[in-house]
Amino acid sequence: MSQLKSVKEKLRLITLLRLLKKSYTYEELSKITGLPITVLNRYVRGKVLPNSERTRELTQLLSQYVNLENEVKKRLRFDSRGFFDSMSVLSDTSLMTLLSEEIASRLKDVEIEKILTAATDGIPLAVHLGRELGVDVVYAKKKKEVGVEKFYEVNYVPSASGSITTLYLPSWALSKGEKVLIVDDVVRSGETQRALVDLCRQAGAEPVGMVFLVSVGDIVDRLREEYGIPVESIVALER
Numbered sequence: 149m150s151q152l153k154s155v156k157e158k159l160r161l162i163t164l165l166r167l168l169k170k171s172y173t174y175e176e177l178s179k180i181t182g183l184p185i186t187v188l189n190r191y192v193r194g195k196v197l198p199n200s201e202r203t204r205e206l207t208q209l210l211s212q213y214v215n216l217e218n219e220v221k222k223r224l225r226f227d228s229r230g231f232f233d234s235m236s237v238l239s240d241t242s243l244m245t246l247l248s249e250e251i252a253s254r255l256k257d258v259e260i261e262k263i264l265t266a267a268t269d270g271i272p273l274a275v276h277l278g279r280e281l282g283v284d285v286v287y288a289k290k291k292k293e294v295g296v297e298k299f300y301e302v303n304y305v306p307s308a309s310g311s312i313t314t315l316y317l318p319s320w321a322l323s324k325g326e327k328v329l330i331v332d333d334v335v336r337s338g339e340t341q342r343a344l345v346d347l348c349r350q351a352g353a354e355p356v357g358m359v360f361l362v363s364v365g366d367i368v369d370r371l372r373e374e375y376g377i378p379v380e381s382i383v384a385l386e387r
């Protein structure tokens with residue numbers, strides 16, 4: 149195994165442990181793993197890395213205690229109108245790292261050269277995933293920044309607003325022929341994502357897939373049918 153792969157596996161185990169630390173005490177993790185609390189604590193704090201054999205064993209064991217779909221679901225806080233705060237998921241860097249890895253494995257057969265999202269809440273997933281895939285991330289904003297000479301722009305009606313919104317993307321951000329993955333935290337009506345596809349088309353770039361943490365209703369199937377590209381979401385909520 150290459151040095152890099154071995155280090156990555158160790159870091160992944162530490163990410164798993166850090167995530168589990170949010171649901172389990174050190175005492176409980178010590179019982180699960182059979183390792184002293186002091187050793188687990190050193191791993192979690194990054195003071196010591198486990199050897200390769202222990203990494204493999206612990207990863208196999210601890211993976212059984214992490215269900216990414218449930219981890220997302222249990223963090224979502226809904227208000228009385230059924231809207232939820234996705235920051236509780238987006239702020240958890242351990243969870244976001246593991247989610248990005250899962251998404252990257254689902255998209256392993258898709259050639260991706262760039263990630264495109266919409267500000268604001270699409271950005272954390274886009275950046276985590278960009279790092280996992282080793283590609284750059286660009287994002288469309290709802291305002292026109294000074295200092296940018298040329299923009300692509302698109303009007304759309306976001307589901308929650310009922311008013312026309314414009315997304316602006318600096319024209320250097322996408323190139324002709326570039327294979328683009330569209331990423332967002334949530335998809336409800338799909339209007340934001342259709343606007344992002346429109347920006348790709350203005351640039352002559354090619355949308356090759358879409359991925360979301362949470363989808364509401366049957367929008368994933370509808371977008372898949374509409375664009376004929378892979379569309380994935382980690383958690384599907386009923387309307």
Ligand SMILES: O=P(O)(O)OC[C@H]1O[C@H](OP(=O)(O)OP(=O)(O)O)[C@H](O)[C@@H]1O
Binds near residue numbers: 308337339341
């Ligand atoms: O599928 P849709 O109906 O388009 O809804 C999904 C979009 O709504 C939210 O963004 P919002 O427009 O609220 O902006 P924000 O990211 O700045 O909160 C979310 O981050 C998606 O981009």
